[in-house]
Amino acid sequence: MRLDRPDRNHTDLDQGAMIEVLIDGHFGYAGTADLSAEGLKRALDRAIEATRAASKKRVFRFTTEERPNARGEYRSIRQKNLDETSLAEITDCLMAASKAMSISDTIANRVASAMIIQTQTDFFSTSGAEIRQNFDLVNIDFAATAVRGSESQTRTYSKMGQWGGEVFEKDFFVAEAERTAKEALELIEAENCPEGKFDLLLYPDQMILQIHESIGHPLEIDRILGDERNYAGWSFVKPEDFGRLQYGSPLMNVTFDPTQPHEFASYAFDDSGNPATKEFLIKDGILLRGLGSLESQRRSQLLGVANYRSSSWNRAPIDRMANINLEPGALSLEELVSQMKRGVIMKTNRSWSIDDYRNKFQFGCEYGQWVEDGRIVKTVKNPNYRGITVDFWNRLVGVGNADLVETLGSPYCGKGEPNQVIRVGHSSPPCLFREVEVFGGHA
Amino acid sequence: MTHKSEFTHHLRRYFQRASEALFKELRSGEELTLSLKAEDQLYVRFNGNLVRQNTNVEQINLTLGYQGGGRTVSQSTTVSGNADRDIPHLLHLLNACREEARVLPSDPYQVPFQNNGESYNEFQGELPPVDQLFDEITAPAAGLDLAGLFAGGASIRANRNSHGQDHWFATETFFMDYSLYDGPRAAKGVYAGAQWNSTDWAANLARTREQLQLLSLPQQNIKPGRYRTYLAPGAVSELLSILSWGGFSASAWKHGYCPFKKLAEGEAKLSPLFTLKENFSLGLCPRFNSMGEVAPETLTLIENGELREFLVSSKTAKEYGLKSNAAERSESPRSPEIAAGSIDEKQILREIGTGLYLSNLHYLNWSDHMSARITGMTRYACFWVENGEIAGPIKDLRFDESMYEALGSKLVGLTSTSEIEPAVGTYDIRSVGGVRVPGMLIDDFTFTL
Numbered sequence: 001m002r003l004d005r006p007d008r009n010h011t012d013l014d015q016g017a018m019i020e021v022l023i024d025g026h027f028g029y030a031g032t033a034d035l036s037a038e039g040l041k042r043a044l045d046r047a048i049e050a051t052r053a054a055s056k057k058r059v060f061r062f063t064t065e066e067r068p069n070a071r072g073e074y075r076s077i078r079q080k081n082l083d084e085t086s087l088a089e090i091t092d093c094l095m096a097a098s099k100a101m102s103i104s105d106t107i108a109n110r111v112a113s114a115m116i117i118q119t120q121t122d123f124f125s126t127s128g129a130e131i132r133q134n135f136d137l138v139n140i141d142f143a144a145t146a147v148r149g150s151e152s153q154t155r156t157y158s159k160m161g162q163w164g165g166e167v168f169e170k171d172f173f174v175a176e177a178e179r180t181a182k183e184a185l186e187l188i189e190a191e192n193c194p195e196g197k198f199d200l201l202l203y204p205d206q207m208i209l210q211i212h213e214s215i216g217h218p219l220e221i222d223r224i225l226g227d228e229r230n231y232a233g234w235s236f237v238k239p240e241d242f243g244r245l246q247y248g249s250p251l252m253n254v255t256f257d258p259t260q261p262h263e264f265a266s267y268a269f270d271d272s273g274n275p276a277t278k279e280f281l282i283k284d285g286i287l288l289r290g291l292g293s294l295e296s297q298r299r300s301q302l303l304g305v306a307n308y309r310s311s312s313w314n315r316a317p318i319d320r321m322a323n324i325n326l327e328p329g330a331l332s333l334e335e336l337v338s339q340m341k342r343g344v345i346m347k348t349n350r351s352w353s354i355d356d357y358r359n360k361f362q363f364g365c366e367y368g369q370w371v372e373d374g375r376i377v378k379t380v381k382n383p384n385y386r387g388i389t390v391d392f393w394n395r396l397v398g399v400g401n402a403d404l405v406e407t408l409g410s411p412y413c414g415k416g417e418p419n420q421v422i423r424v425g426h427s428s429p430p431c432l433f434r435e436v437e438v439f440g441g442h443a
Numbered sequence: 444m445t446h447k448s449e450f451t452h453h454l455r456r457y458f459q460r461a462s463e464a465l466f467k468e469l470r471s472g473e474e475l476t477l478s479l480k481a482e483d484q485l486y487v488r489f490n491g492n493l494v495r496q497n498t499n500v501e502q503i504n505l506t507l508g509y510q511g512g513g514r515t516v517s518q519s520t521t522v523s524g525n526a527d528r529d530i531p532h533l534l535h536l537l538n539a540c541r542e543e544a545r546v547l548p549s550d551p552y553q554v555p556f557q558n559n560g561e562s563y564n565e566f567q568g569e570l571p572p573v574d575q576l577f578d579e580i581t582a583p584a585a586g587l588d589l590a591g592l593f594a595g596g597a598s599i600r601a602n603r604n605s606h607g608q609d610h611w612f613a614t615e616t617f618f619m620d621y622s623l624y625d626g627p628r629a630a631k632g633v634y635a636g637a638q639w640n641s642t643d644w645a646a647n648l649a650r651t652r653e654q655l656q657l658l659s660l661p662q663q664n665i666k667p668g669r670y671r672t673y674l675a676p677g678a679v680s681e682l683l684s685i686l687s688w689g690g691f692s693a694s695a696w697k698h699g700y701c702p703f704k705k706l707a708e709g710e711a712k713l714s715p716l717f718t719l720k721e722n723f724s725l726g727l728c729p730r731f732n733s734m735g736e737v738a739p740e741t742l743t744l745i746e747n748g749e750l751r752e753f754l755v756s757s758k759t760a761k762e763y764g765l766k767s768n769a770a771e772r773s774e775s776p777r778s779p780e781i782a783a784g785s786i787d788e789k790q791i792l793r794e795i796g797t798g799l800y801l802s803n804l805h806y807l808n809w810s811d812h813m814s815a816r817i818t819g820m821t822r823y824a825c826f827w828v829e830n831g832e833i834a835g836p837i838k839d840l841r842f843d844e845s846m847y848e849a850l851g852s853k854l855v856g857l858t859s860t861s862e863i864e865p866a867v868g869t870y871d872i873r874s875v876g877g878v879r880v881p882g883m884l885i886d887d888f889t890f891t892l
Contacts, residue, residue, distance in 0.1 A: 005548065005552070006514075009515070011517070011539070013519065013521070013536075014519075026494070028496070028498070029496065030498070030501075031499065031500045031501070032501050033503060033521040033522060034524055036525070039523060043499070050573050051497060053573055053574045053576070053577055054494040057492075057578075057581055059491060086546070087547070091546065109698040145698060145700065150708065150813065152704070152813065226590060229590040229622055229624065229629070230592065230622040231592070314502050314871070315498070315500075351811075351818070352808055353806045353807065353818045353820065354806060354820075356805050357839070359839075362810065362843065382813075384811075418484075418488075418500075418592065418869035419870040419871075420870070421870055421871075441811040442811060442814040
């Protein structure tokens with residue numbers, strides 16, 4: 001809904017099969033949407049023809065050990081089936097949110113949208129694996145844009161995860177939409193974020209981006225092995241860094257955890273049939289383990305995780321993030337803010353850019369607050385910061401407690417050749433960093 | 444050599460049959476547009492001049508755009524390509540559209556479907572047979588650390604509606620999008636076309652290899668600051684890609700998101716050297732959009748630094764009383780061309796004098812919409828130039844610069860020759876299209892990290 005009117009109503013039904021063959025130590029693939037016996041046979045023949053030819057130039061000799069003989073099922077935890085939630089109920093909630101954002105003529109644009117995804121994957125292999133996984137996913141977004149003269153400021157809200165129809169509660173939509181619009185109005189009145197080296201308190205809805213770009217991607221073992229070099233890039237992390245590199249301060253504990261109920265990228269098995277378990281990637285600031293599937297583990301001889309994932313039936317699996325979470329610390333929000341002499345609180349990512357080795361980053365947020373002597377003084381607009389990954393994480397001086405953890409993620413993590421976009425989950429409490437390069441917008 | 448015309452010819456007949464089966468089921472007051480996206484591609488990923496993964500993908504996707512009772516609903520689905528099996532499923536989706544339309548509020552800005560004419564464009568290509576392809580690609584690169592993606596096969600876009608509109612666009616092309624590495628140093632190349640030619644591929648590799656050899660010069664330690672900077676066409680193409688994200692969109696302007704708001708409202712101008720147009724005569728993608736609306740063959744967006752026209756979809760046009768120019772809903776350019784200038788590319792090092800030569804950029808994003816500021820990284824073959832000669836490669840630098848300045852008072856000039864950069868995107872389905880851009884010389888370009 002946009003400005004209380006329907007903007008787009010779309011349903012996408014995507015179904016197909018990916019055939020994987022192993023010939024002379026090389027895995028190759030053919031995908032088809034023709035699920036008849038003859039369609040599957042044609043895809044199999046094509047997979048065999050191309051894979052036999054390609055195997056003479058294979059990058060590594062794999063075996064069936066990279067395809068475990070696993071059996072099992074998974075289903076998202078939800079209270080109400082999504083297909084029992086009517087389009088009318090959803091539209092009603094979105095309309096209420098759109099109207100709730102209409103708090104001033106200065107709010108020139110109001111958008112409320114919901115994306116509901118139901119996915120079933122069936123995995124069968126000649127190794128004996130037989131896995132069925134059913135996912136129910138909801139992604140709700142609000143955006144309010146305040147415009148005054150040539151200035152505009154947008155504030156957004158997102159909720160995403162493995163949920164059912166229970167999330168479509170009108171009171172909740174109205175409350176979050178109102179807050180979103182009020183903060184957009186606050187921003188249009190606000191001063192620019194100051195420039196300098198300041199303490200920086202990142203809220204969970206910015207921490208997830210910081211985790212994603214500067215921990216998740218550089219730890220993907222296929223990147224470290226060079227598979228991704230022509231697209232998203234390589235990694236500053238070297239194989240010899242595992243077990244040694246002081247990635248961040250001792251307060252930094254990061255896990256790969258696809259077992260979290262309701263998190264966006266939870267599952268029981270990856271797309272090679274490998275059972276998924278929680279693993280520490282970074283413990284007390286030390287890098288321990290990479291994001292590498294059984295294939296990447298065999299190639300690199302590094303510890304990995306169950307993260308071989310395809311975006312859909314038409315793409316072969318590659319090393320991906322799933323849920324990458326920063327584990328909570330001990331501090332309350334008041335304790336975190338009280339540690340800031342001069343600093344900025346930043347909420348909700350709006351701009352992101354990092355180099356192809358995942359070192360030099362610059363991120364921008366929607367909403368900032370200026371803090372002096374442990375007290376929030378004012379709202380500031382256009383807050384940005386930049387840094388270099390390992391240096392930045394070693395500036396971590398405060399981690400919020402478990403009550404402050406928020407679980408979010410993204411439906412749109414891009415990677416791979418051919419390109420794939422996949423959902424990832426991230427959770428984090430607010431985190432405090434010392435002496436970071438911060439700056440605002442320009443007139 | 445092989446070609447994929449069997450897939451294309453089959454789909455032409457299939458699409459006509461499926462659409463007619465749907466149109467004849469429409470009731471009074473109902474209209475339907477059927478859009479087709481399909482491909483039969485072989486994708487091969489390389490690492491170290493070896494094959495990491497090979498994937499054949501045959502996929503056919505249909506989108507039903509339904510209008511009835513002032514409501515608009517769309518349903519997309521993958522289909523098998525067997526009309527007998529698919530038509531009952533498509534009729535079921537038509538009924539689903541009707542049911543959804545019943546519960547939606549009416550859309551005051553609905554643009555009624557109409558007959559936007561007919562067009563037919565089909566281009567055949569020739570690719571190496573699969574049993575020769577891997578040798579064809581890797582043999583000339585023997586001894587090189589090559590990483591990249593080959594994609595080759597048929598791509599189809601088509602559109603029919605219940606008013607008789609009928610557009611068909613089918614191509615058989617390939618691209619080899621690759622990087623050559625020497626340790627951490629890398630140079631980028633793309634070889635693309637409709638007819639695979641071993642000699643051309645070897646020559647393309649040789650040019651990229653020459654650039655890689657230049658990277659073995661001593662690395663230059665360049666600190667953040669402002670430098671005279673040349674963006675080669677590969678870098679300009681990246682810049683244009685991010686500019687296209689809201690920069691030329693009428694709805695982004697009306698909704699308050701457009702970074703060129705000041706340009707639109709006459710508060711700012713770009714350099715008189717900068718001209719940008721949509722140019723469908725490049726033949727890289729169809730002129731019709733997913734609604735089947737046909738864009739003008741050329742459409743000037745910015746002329747000599749002044750905004751002439753935003754891209755306007757028919758929905759935006761209806762809502763804001765503007766004139767549509769058959770843009771997609773996203774209102775991003777589909778076949779953009781930046782006009783060439785007068786700088787002789789062969790003299791570019793002399794023109795730089797002392798400054799930076801950037802072959803490519805990476806991971807660009809708007810850092811401040813209101814001042815049209817973009818941040819991003821240098822990537823691949825990027826050099827420090829001193830007194831008109833390459834001194835050596837640089838370590839990656841981050842830039843953060845307002846486009847009002849970079850394409851305004853800081854723009855020194857553009858090269859007299861342009862290059863076509865083919866689309867190499869493959870999210871969900873291989874993209875069609877590309878851009879045509881010259882190189883760009885900019886004074887005092889701002890690097891921050």
